[in-house]
Amino acid sequence: MTEMTFAEAIESALAQAMEGDESVFIMGEDVHLLRVNLFARFGKKRVKHAPISESGFLGAGVAAAMAGLRPVVEIMLIDFIGVAMDALLNHAAKINYFSGGKWNVPLVVRASCGGGYGDAGQHEQSLWGWIAHIPGLNVIVPSNPADAGGLMLAAIQSDEPVIYFEHKLLADYWRDYLGSGGRDTVTYDLPQDGVKGYVPDIWEPIPIGELRKFRDGDDITLISVGVGVHRCIDASQILENKGVSAEVLDLRTIAPIDLNAIKESVKKTGKVIVVDEDYKHFGLSGEISALILEEGMEFKFRRVCTEHTIPYDRKREDDTLPNVQRIVNEAMKVMGS
Amino acid sequence: MTEMTFAEAIESALAQAMEGDESVFIMGEDVHLLRVNLFARFGKKRVKHAPISESGFLGAGVAAAMAGLRPVVEIMLIDFIGVAMDALLNHAAKINYFSGGKWNVPLVVRASCGGGYGDAGQHEQSLWGWIAHIPGLNVIVPSNPADAGGLMLAAIQSDEPVIYFEHKLLADYWRDYLGSGGRDTVTYDLPQDGVKGYVPDIWEPIPIGELRKFRDGDDITLISVGVGVHRCIDASQILENKGVSAEVLDLRTIAPIDLNAIKESVKKTGKVIVVDEDYKHFGLSGEISALILEEGMEFKFRRVCTEHTIPYDRKREDDTLPNVQRIVNEAMKVMGS
Amino acid sequence: MTSKSYITICLNTNIVSNMEKSILLDMYRMMLRSRLFEEAVTELWEQGKISGEMHLGIGEEAVIAAVVSHLQDGDAIASDHRGTPPFLMRGIDPKALILEFLGDPKGLCSGQGGHMHLFSKEHLCASSGIVGAAGPAATGFALSMQYNKQKNIAVAFFGEGAVNQGMLMESMNLASAWNLPVLFVCKDNEWAITTPSEEVTGGELLKRAEGFGLKSIELNGLDIEEMHEALSGIIPNMRKNGDPHFILAHCVHKTGHFLGDPLMRFHGNFMEEFKEVSGPLMKSAAKRKGASVGKRANNIGKVLGLIRRSGKQMKEKFDPIIILEKKIKDQKEELNNIKEEITLEIGAIIDESLKLSNGGILK
Amino acid sequence: MTSKSYITICLNTNIVSNMEKSILLDMYRMMLRSRLFEEAVTELWEQGKISGEMHLGIGEEAVIAAVVSHLQDGDAIASDHRGTPPFLMRGIDPKALILEFLGDPKGLCSGQGGHMHLFSKEHLCASSGIVGAAGPAATGFALSMQYNKQKNIAVAFFGEGAVNQGMLMESMNLASAWNLPVLFVCKDNEWAITTPSEEVTGGELLKRAEGFGLKSIELNGLDIEEMHEALSGIIPNMRKNGDPHFILAHCVHKTGHFLGDPLMRFHGNFMEEFKEVSGPLMKSAAKRKGASVGKRANNIGKVLGLIRRSGKQMKEKFDPIIILEKKIKDQKEELNNIKEEITLEIGAIIDESLKLSNGGILK
């Protein structure tokens, strides 16, 4: 076991994958410096910096994967996928099906996501639930270093397209790059267990589609991904003081989703709060409620999500993104009712 | 009252809007012939055919709307929005918010959608729930001529961006264009009440965000949009024979959604089937379950949706899209449980 | 604006051939096989056995044949919505194609893709119904070739309308900046569905491609000889240097945009077809508010002009196969033998496919 | 590949001025005001009162001033992520800008947009943090001008990196095909964040623009005189003919990509900053598997080269304001008066804004 930051863990898993498989390469804007350590070691063939042509190089990544390579294509911020969505929607997600299951697209799309550092609504979206809507794509949202590395390895090894979300509040270099810029005059609400943690010495892939129970509890189930998981943990401590025992589930992958483990928890608690930094409507939170309902289970349900465009103003931003207070409030509502 | 086809109704409402307001114009690929009647009358300034540059002309449409025009931008098939998603995701949906509420984007995006004529998964998607995920966009999916016209007028008059979905199975010219091509050797499962119907002589806007109860019932609530509504009606007749009284709700607009009317029905029936031609997960069906649950109501829930990429083969396509048999099956499951 | 008109193409077509006869006969075989195959497909489509939009490559066979005949093992093709000719010429099992078109589980893509979404991993052939997607796809294939140091090339087939699609332009830049062996083949038939592309295209496509730093050449895509000769130079060079090229090949789509193209239907039976549209058209054009009377007359004139103009592409003098037949009319016997042989082959393919798929008819 | 290097620009800069002094002084005022404003913004940013990425226009003031000084009522601007100079020069309330940067409800956009998402309906000024979005936006504005028969123009400001974004290229085609009064202003600072754009750009941007049929011109964007003169010709002509133009204006971004740009930080304190990265870098570069030793040395050399090269843009000789000061050094007194006046103005703006926003400090 070693201690690593969230970003180090991803890089370390990537390095392990790259040294083990010549066909793995990274492509995206500025990767020669964003991934400078890998660039120094592997060079520009395998760490390939691209023009600002997301639809061009993401589309090329799909075909490169079809030709047998294992591209890790970086979309700098997931917000920028708007210009390149066709490659995911109509190609990566569909080619295996269209080919009658005969042609795989072993593509990883790595994109930073999330807010909490004052960059406003065009640069702080989450969109994981949005992308998971499209059948044929796997969607991963790790919340801590150990998961981040293990899931990156799994993503690279998968024969299916995987969209891998890297939360900017967890990744120190993104936080510095887009938020602090070397300043010590700004602060963030950092989830310490997400930012740094123990990781295995040699990475093993973490199966895609298995959630992780972060905290045991009996009264209520808090379900989240990414930074939201840590907000849930913090909320659960406050809830503890109010006599409420909250279980916290970190989905880790939202497509596929680990319904069995969710069911197990809800069977126990009968109450669910989904905490989702992605937009509230037509997304992850609704999907979870539907999946449980379809199982014929009865339960109370509330959600804490982003409900509108994320404002620039840091104060209003903090109110817009799911925060501990809102989670506690919703949990108490559910407990009270 | 006049009888009109679905397509005639839209055209007629458009014509009324265009004659009443010089700032309304149509822009998109091939609109000089797709809208030939309007082209003949209004000319190329107001019926403007565009190159195959969806991100360019949709982005231009956003700005033209900001400058005071009322563009109706056509994305020929909603599947093609992949190349132009940025204009909706990061601009149309956000500019009002970003400008502090000071600048509106009175844009209509008109897109054909839906399957049932054998064009496969890159040309038959629905995606309305997917687009409704983005806060700041209104989403309309009419199911019949009267609604199609009234909602088109409302969309044009709205000061907010509206995405207007035109189902290809309901619009005769699309069906002929992309499906029959003048042949009488192919047939479709056409919902007669959707394809043709009575409409007012002068169009009045239908308020965006009000559903329409299509059929009264006591035992179970079937909720849908577009062609799905008609499948629900057909299913309700079969259910009637099995002694089940189904209420059918046509949402008409899914963003905003008419939660009050849904609640009212569910209060009565306690059972919900959502029939959604869009993809099952992370979409409309989940959202409906969450909205009702959040109201603290208890109810049974199932859904009939598109679960994977739509296959080319017409037989398998019919099984993939929500059909009457699947609705009846799910309804009976809910009734039995 | 596209830079050569039909007329120019026609005038420029060599009518006396300099090329080795055996090559021309091979080309004839490839082109005719594709043509007769697509004509058989048309029949199945007419019978309702094929669903949806069926886009043919009839009229662009010389372009496809010239390119595909220079491909080798390991080369890749990314096709647009006119996938049949390249797939067929590349050697993909014709029965698998027909079965796919019939939506049969035994089809090339298990009946799940259909004619707009053809894929053969074995041949590195992919297609897409999204206009412009062939650009990034071929670029990605070429990237893998460069990555693996293969002496292969990747071909992107697309129309002149597609060159206004951002992702295609991005991919032209990518291929140029990264020096990838992509052959961009623009089949300029002057139309994008019902839009004359010159009306919505700024500048000239050849200059546009050059602006990306691509070596670019304009060719008469109706003349297999000119096409073949040019590609005999270009493709081997690309293998050597691994660099991208752009070809602007003028051609036609004889059957219109797709089978059942409304514009083309007018030519079959103008009065009958026009009757149907003219009612609403005239009624709308006569409504009170709107443009001035003069402008309205112009608008209708423009529509009629489009119909008239769309007929041009059906003319025999723009048919690459007829052009080739004229060139080698002294080989009448061989030509007839080839025709007979292919007719038989295709008849058998259709029969067997229909048998395999139990008639392939959707009730 | 961009076609002029810094050196060329530098040599080409006129050091003796031919332009009317009053115009040059006006330009000086506009440029200096923008500069000092952004320097004040930098201070607020350093103090942590402004959050997120703050991209400045320091180094491109001559380009913006030359364009904006020719704008009239009803003209529109679509800006990229460097929105401050165009908004300020266009006459938008500087306090509203500062309050916006502070995230205050009284800001230009109620504190909801922030520095990357500035909007002023009144001035038809919009901006966006999505690279390339200025193209379609300006095209849409210009479309409304053509629609309403206004003699106005719409300006798109963007960088050379943005020209590889599909939607920007699509909008160049649209403006050309539809003959819309869009002025495409490409501010070529040779960098897209940390990427030298020539490494990822095929062909030459001027030729690319010409390929779309746009009238195109290359200018020294550091020389306000050259810029102003050219635009005095172009913009009035655009009003008359309603046609699009493309300007390739070479300039620099003196403060790097954004405030706190890691590349630029090296120049302040190389050893300190490099220490932090060099550990992991060297460790990674020394790992067993990977490229050959020679290649690894090259890779590290490339990184160091980028750091070195990024420093160039900080040089005084590429500063458009210093260049202008040299040109009119005989006007020392006026220059000093202007400087003093603007310094006072900006000081007051900041003070008042801070007062209005209660210090604007996020705890």
Ligand SMILES: Cc1ncc(C[n+]2csc(CCOP(=O)(O)OP(=O)(O)O)c2C)c(N)n1
């Ligand atoms: C992104 C996208 N936009 C629009 C369409 C609809 N569409 C299909 S083919 C076509 C015209 C293509 O023209 P061109 O590239 O010249 O090819 P051609 O059909 O003439 O061979 C259009 C607009 C599409 N399939 N994809």
Ligand SMILES: Cc1ncc(C[n+]2csc(CCOP(=O)(O)OP(=O)(O)O)c2C)c(N)n1
């Ligand atoms: C679509 C998109 N891709 C990537 C980015 C990230 N990004 C922001 S600015 C920038 C570089 C822009 O370079 P250029 O256009 O030359 O402008 P400059 O910053 O040099 O002024 C990039 C890649 C973005 N904002 N939007």
Ligand SMILES: [Mg+2]
């Ligand atoms: Mg064409």
Ligand SMILES: [Mg+2]
């Ligand atoms: Mg730049």
